Each structure stands twice: as C-alpha cells, then as structure tokens.
Amino acid sequence: MMSSVYDPQMPDEHSQFKLLRMKKFAPFFWTQFCGAFNDNVFKNSLILTLAFHAGNVAKGESDILMNLAAGLFILPFFLFSATAGQIADKFDKSRIIQIIKIAEILIMICATFAFYYRSNSALLFLLFLMGMHSAFFGPVKYSIIPQHLESHEIIGGNALVEMGTFVAILIGTILGGILIQQENGRIYAGITVIIIAFMGWLASSFIPKAEAADKNLKIGLNPIAESIKTIKFAKREKSVFLSVLGISWFWFLGASYLTQIPNYTKTILGSGEGVVTLLLTMFSVGIGAGSLLCEWLSGRKIEYGLVPIGSIGLSIFGIDLAMSYSATNPDHLLTVMEFLKTSGSIRVLVDLVLIGIFGGLYIVPLYALIQVRTEPELRSRVIAANNILNALFMVASAAMAGILLGKFGLSIPIFFLILTIMNIVVALYIYTLVPEFTMRCLVWVLTHIIYRIKHKNLHMIPSEGPAVIVSNHVSYVDALIIASLCRRPARFVMDSSIFKIPVMNFIFTTAKAIPICSRKQNPEIYEKAFVSIAEALDAGEIVCIFPEGMITKTGDIHEFKNGIEKILEKNQVPVVPSALRGLWGSFFSHKDGNAMMKFPKRFFSKIEYVVGNPIHPEEANAEGLRLAVIGLRDDAGV
Numbered sequence: 001m002m003s004s005v006y007d008p009q010m011p012d013e014h015s016q017f018k019l020l021r022m023k024k025f026a027p028f029f030w031t032q033f034c035g036a037f038n039d040n041v042f043k044n045s046l047i048l049t050l051a052f053h054a055g056n057v058a059k060g061e062s063d064i065l066m067n068l069a070a071g072l073f074i075l076p077f078f079l080f081s082a083t084a085g086q087i088a089d090k091f092d093k094s095r096i097i098q099i100i101k102i103a104e105i106l107i108m109i110c111a112t113f114a115f116y117y118r119s120n121s122a123l124l125f126l127l128f129l130m131g132m133h134s135a136f137f138g139p140v141k142y143s144i145i146p147q148h149l150e151s152h153e154i155i156g157g158n159a160l161v162e163m164g165t166f167v168a169i170l171i172g173t174i175l176g177g178i179l180i181q182q183e184n185g186r187i188y189a190g191i192t193v194i195i196i197a198f199m200g201w202l203a204s205s206f207i208p209k210a211e212a213a214d215k216n217l218k219i220g221l222n223p224i225a226e227s228i229k230t231i232k233f234a235k236r237e238k239s240v241f242l243s244v245l246g247i248s249w250f251w252f253l254g255a256s257y258l259t260q261i262p263n264y265t266k267t268i269l270g271s272g273e274g275v276v277t278l279l280l281t282m283f284s285v286g287i288g289a290g291s292l293l294c295e296w297l298s299g300r301k302i303e304y305g306l307v308p309i310g311s312i313g314l315s316i317f318g319i320d321l322a323m324s325y326s327a328t329n330p331d332h333l334l335t336v337m338e339f340l341k342t343s344g345s346i347r348v349l350v351d352l353v354l355i356g357i358f359g360g361l362y363i364v365p366l367y368a369l370i371q372v373r374t375e376p377e378l379r380s381r382v383i384a385a386n387n388i389l390n391a392l393f394m395v396a397s398a399a400m401a402g403i404l405l406g407k408f409g410l411s412i413p414i415f416f417l418i419l420t421i422m423n424i425v426v427a428l429y430i431y432t433l434v435p436e437f438t439m440r441c442l443v444w445v446l447t448h449i450i451y452r453i454k455h456k457n458l459h460m461i462p463s464e465g466p467a468v469i470v471s472n473h474v475s476y477v478d479a480l481i482i483a484s485l486c487r488r489p490a491r492f493v494m495d496s497s498i499f500k501i502p503v504m505n506f507i508f509t510t511a512k513a514i515p516i517c518s519r520k521q522n523p524e525i526y527e528k529a530f531v532s533i534a535e536a537l538d539a540g541e542i543v544c545i546f547p548e549g550m551i552t553k554t555g556d557i558h559e560f561k562n563g564i565e566k567i568l569e570k571n572q573v574p575v576v577p578s579a580l581r582g583l584w585g586s587f588f589s590h591k592d593g594n595a596m597m598k599f600p601k602r603f604f605s606k607i608e609y610v611v612g613n614p615i616h617p618e619e620a621n622a623e624g625l626r627l628a629v630i631g632l633r634d635d636a637g638v
Contacts, residue, residue, distance in 0.1 A: 016156025016295045024148040025157055027206035031097060032141055033164045034200030038104065038193055039130060040172025041179070042111060043073060045189040046123050048180045049115075069127055070398070076132035077391035081139070082226035083219065085384025088139040089377060090217040093147070093210035100137050101201035107133065108197040112190030138387040139380040146371045146379070147210045151463055152487060155302050156295040158367050162360060163288035170284035174277060214377040227388055233378050234385035240373050242434050243366040244386045246307070248393040249426050250363050253314065255394045256401060256419055257283065257355070264412045268325060269348070272333035282349050286356015293357065294364040297448075299455075301487040302368040305440030310362025311427035314355060318420035321351040322413045439510035442503070446477060447484040450587075450605075455485050457611040463488070466537040466573040467614065470564060470625050472557045472633060473546035474580050475588035476501070476595055481580065482544055483511060485609055490542040493533060495550065496525055516563075518549075530566060537571040547622060553590045557630055560622040574614040577625055579632035582607035610634075 019025040047069055088096060107129045114122035141161070149157045179189045220226045235241045258280070265276045290310075297306060324347040339345050374382045404410045404418065431438045447453060461469065469490065471482060479492040492508070496515040499508050508515075514536075516529035536543050545567075547560035564575070585591045586605060610632045615625070 030203040036168035038196040044176030073131040082230040084136040085381035088380030115186035115190040143380040162291035166287040252393040286353040290357035290360020305444030308441040313358025322417040469544040474583040577628035
C-alpha cells in the first residue's frame with residue numbers, strides 16, 4: 001500500500017517574497033537576475049554601437065550588422081539547447097550554474113577589450129558566446145526550481161523568476177543605452193558587464209546542491225538529431241507539450257510587441273526615445289505584476305484556470321491597443337510630457353500594462369505545469385525543448401513582421417490586430433485539445449466571483465500518496481469549491497444527477513469525477529463507482545466523497561452512509577475529514593426551497609473550508625467521521 005506524505009509545518013499563509021530570504025531560492029534568483037541583466041546591458045550596448053557609433057559603417061551595413069547581431073544571439077538556442085538539457089539532467093545543476101557564470105566573466109573581460117579596440121567583429125562573436133551562455137543556463141534555470149522548492153512554493157518561485165527576468169531585461173536595456181551614449185561609453189559598458197558577471201558568479205556560489213537527475217545519461221553531440229530527440233521527450237505528455245507551445249506562442253507575441261514598439265512610437269505616436277522607454281517600462285511592469293499576482297490568485301497552488309483568463313486579457317487589450325491611437329503628424333518627435341498630454345496616450349499605457357499583466361497570468365502557470373508534470377530525469381531536456389521552440393517562434397515572429405510590415409506595407413496597429421486574432425485562434429486550439437484549462441477556468445471564476453473563500457489547514461491533505469477526503473454536502477458547488485482549494489487534483493465522487501447538470505457535466509467529466517447513485521437506483525453505476533474509486537486510490541490519487549449521499553435540505557449534517565467503510569475495506573488509506581462553512585442559504589443550497597430556483601441574494605459571500613487531522617484507516621468509521629466533520633464545522637453554521 002502506498003504511503004501518504006504530509007507537510008505539517010506548512011503554513012496556510014505565506015508570501016512568495018519570503019523566498020527571497022531563503023538560501024534555497026535567493027542565490028538562484030539573483031544569479032538569474034544578473035544573467036538577464038548582463039545579457040541586455042551587453043546586447044543593447046552593442047546594438048546601439050552598431051547603429052550610432054560604428055565609425056565608417058554605412059547605413060545599409062549597419063542594418064545588416066544589427067540583424068546579424070539578433071541572429072547570432074538566438075542561433076545558440078538552436079545549436080546547443082538539446083546538449084544543455086542533457087548536461088543539466090546528468091550533472092549537479094548548482095555546479096553547472098557556477099561554471100556557466102565563470103564563463104560569463106571570461107566573455108565579458110574579452111568584451112571589454114573588444115569595446116576598447118572598437119572591434120565589431122569580435123563583439124559579434126562574443127554576443128554569439130553570450131547567446132550560448134544563455135542557452136546552457138536555460139534548462140537549468142527552470143528545472144532547478146522544483147528540486148529546491150516545495151510544491152506550494154513552485155508557483156511563487158516561478159512568478160518571482162518571471163518578474164525578475166523582465167525587470168532585468170528592462171533595466172539592462174536602459175542602462176546599456178545610457179552607458180553607450182556617454183563619452184568613453186564603450187569602456188564604461190565593458191567595465192559594467194564584468195562587474196555584473198562577477199556579481200552573478202558570486203550569487204551562484206551560494207546555490208545549494210541540486211543532484212543529477214540521471215547520472216547514467218549519455219550525451220549526444222549531433223545538435224540536429226539531439227534537438228529532434230529532445231522535442232520528442234516534450235511530446236510524451238500531451239498537456240506538457242501544449243504548454244510548451246503555449247509558452248512559445250507567448251514569446252512570439254512578446255517579441256512581436258517589443259520589436260515594434262520603437263517604430264510604433266515614432267510613426268504612430270509621433271514620439272521620441274523617451275516614450276519608447278516609457279512604453280517598454282509599462283509592458284515590463286505589467287509582466288512583473290501579472291507574474292506576482294499568480295500566487296495570490298491561485299491560492300499558492302498551480303492554477304491552470306488562470307491560463308485562459310490570461311489569453312482573454314491578452315486578446316481584449318491587444319485589440320484595444322490596435323485601436324487606441326490615431327497617427328499624429330507633429331513637427332517634431334514628442335517628449336514624454338508632450339505625449340502624456342495627447343488624447344489617447346493614457347489608454348496606450350494602460351493597454352500595455354494590462355497586456356503585460358495578463359501575459360504574466362498566462363505564462364507562469366504554464367512553466368509550473370511543465371515542471372511538475374515532467375518526469376524529474378527528463379525535466380531539463382523538456383525545458384531545453386521549450387527553449388528551442390521559443391527561439392523558433394521568435395524567429396518566426398520577426399519573419400512575419402518583415403513580410404506583413406515590409407512586403408505588404410501594413411500599418412503597425414493592423415499588425416497588432418492580426419496578432420490578436422492569431423492569439424484567439426491559438427488559444428481556442430489549445431483549450432480544445434486540453435479541456436482541463438477551460439474546466440479549471442470555469443471553476444476559478446465560479447469560486448472567486450460568487451464567493452470569497454477562506455481556508456484552514458490545507459496542508460493536512462497529503463502532498464503525495466492516496467487518501468480519501470470526506471466533507472459535508474451543502475450545495476451543488478461543493479465539489480468545485482474543494483477542487484479550487486486542493487493543491488492536488490482530486491477525483492470527486494458525486495450523485496449521478498448532479499454529474500449530469502449542463503456546464504457542470506463538462507467540468508466534472510474533464511476532472512474525471514466518479515458518478516454514483518444508490519444500489520437500488522442503478523446497481524451497475526453503483527458497483528462501477530467503487531471499482532473506479534479503488535483504481536484511483538491504487539494509483540496514489542486523492543478521492544473526495546460526500547458520505548451523506550445527498551445535499552442537505554435542512555442545514556444539518558445527516559447520517560454518513562457506510563460507503564466510506566466499503567472503500568476502506570479495499571484500500572487502507574488515510575481519511576481526511578473536512579467541513580464547508582457558510583454555504584447554507586446560498587443560491588446553490590436548498591434553504592428556503594429548491595436550489596438555483598430562487599433569486600440569488602448572496603453574491604461574493606464569505607465561505608470557509610476547514611481541514612482536520614488525517615485519521616488512520618483502521619480507526620475510521622462512518623459515525624466517527626461524521627462527528628469529526630461536525631466538530632470542524634463548529635458553531636459557525638453551514
């Protein structure tokens with residue numbers, strides 16, 4: 001019999017920012033931050049050097065060099081991601097990170113000399129090496145998080161990493177631009193990137209060990225063959241691969257927006273470089289805020305229901321951005337203050353912030369899903385596959401922009417509108433293939449708009465292994481509320497008549513709920529339910545039942561049927577008593593008449609879910625569990 005694992009020390013309330021004070025996360029966070037920061041200081045310093053300070057380089061040659069720079073930075077992701085994923089799975093990840101950071105210091109020392117001697121060819125080669133550095137860091141970056149963090153910390157850890165990455169990109173881009181415009185700016189840029197690289201290495205030296213996932217792995221050196229093999233690893237689990245595609249699509253969108261913002265600012269907004277920086281800042285602030293909101297909105301668990309909400313927000317505000325501003329023809333490029341005084345400027349800024357926020361809500365749960373649903377020994381290689389496809393999608397975004405804006409001469413707002421339409425189509429495709437996203441979204445909306453939910457002692461539900469949760473049955477949405485709070489997917493056993501309710505049926509079917517009825521009503525459904533319950537518990541899953549067998553019509557907790565005892569005869573697993581408070585009198589309860597037949601008086605009402613201490617199967621019986629649930633409900637009423 002499989003054992004269940006609890007985390008009795010895990011508090012119900014915990015801020016993701018506490019991770020920044022923990023050795024298991026803080027050194028990694030600052031290592032990642034410094035890496036992204038340095039990439040963009042160096043990359044933007046180089047691009048601006050090629051654009052404005054390249055000596056006798058002609059305008060056409062400058063454009064070629066800038067496009068070459070963009071290509072050289074992304075090329076290593078195609079060439080080395082597969083190998084990087086294998087290395088990350090084979091060796092201690094903390095040691096890999098330290099070696100990567102030492103390599104970064106050496107690259108930046110060479111870059112300082114290249115800046116000093118004004119060697120554009122050397123700088124381009126070093127940019128390729130920095131791309132290679134990032135390609136090797138990528139698989140370690142996301143695969144080390146679930147090794148060091150507890151399950152309830154993963155969403156917060158990913159949120160902080162995404163926030164930190166975009167803030168680092170923004171600050172690095174701005175700082176690179178400021179440095180290169182100074183007298184002796186090349187030297188300042190060179191010294192700065194060495195200092196940042198050294199800080200990243202220093203932070204990496206404090207990262208705790210992260211043992212190899214597969215020490216016997218043989219590393220293949222053929223980049224094409226290994227890339228194909230790596231992508232096949234990602235395709236093993238359908239939801240994981242579609243999450244990879246969803247993340248890659250986000251980078252397609254993000255790269256498209258970020259690349260066009262400078263020209264959008266100049267040609268549509270009629271504004272200068274200061275406004276470009278303002279728009280980039282708004283977008284980055286939005287991404288950071290959306291990423292940090294994920295933990296709060298998800299209740300510290302991996303909430304896939306936020307992904308469709310993110311898609312909807314990206315679409316709504318993408319359309320609004322395309323329609324929010326009419327082209328101006330000022331006699332000069334507007335400053336930030338002049339732009340803010342124009343009609344529609346605030347709308348543009350709000351749209352960019354909200355696109356960023358919903359982008360954060362969209363991408364953080366997808367990264368977390370990949371981390372938890374991928375086998376540990378394959379995790380780095382699956383993330384490497386994600387990086388390969390991300391790079392491919394970003395190249396595709398540049399190609400599409402070149403065709404639509406260049407060859408066909410479309411305006412940038414029309415290009416933004418096309419992007420949004422494509423986003424809607426992609427979202428519908430993914431959510432059709434993985435209905436779990438849509439199901440979780442419906443559950444999240446129901447349980448966060450109609451009710452205000454509090455909870456106590458969720459950590460009493462085992463983090464691993466099989467268990468049975470029992471609860472009182474107050475309304476038609478009890479299962480949805482518990483599902484929205486449980487940090488592990490749970491199989492719910494419910495009355496077959498509730499199972500058939502429209503919309504609810506889609507949710508329950510997607511969640512693999514188990515319909516049941518009395519033996520007298522339908523012996524076949526009754527027996528099949530217990531077979532399904534036993535199979536779920538044998539597979540180490542959580543099963544939730546409502547032992548009363550019916551929704552209360554009086555508000556009292558009725559007699560518990562002996563079905564729980566029948567379950568425990570076949571599967572000796574822990575039983576976790578729990579109680580719902582505050583639902584009696586709601587629209588979905590039977591108070592004052594049939595449920596859902598009276599005008600809803602209580603929207604956004606307070607309810608509470610309380611979990612008790614697990615009970616050993618040998619000590620569990622129907623009446624004892626009923627008394628435990630009554631005790632948890634306490635005097636607060638149902």
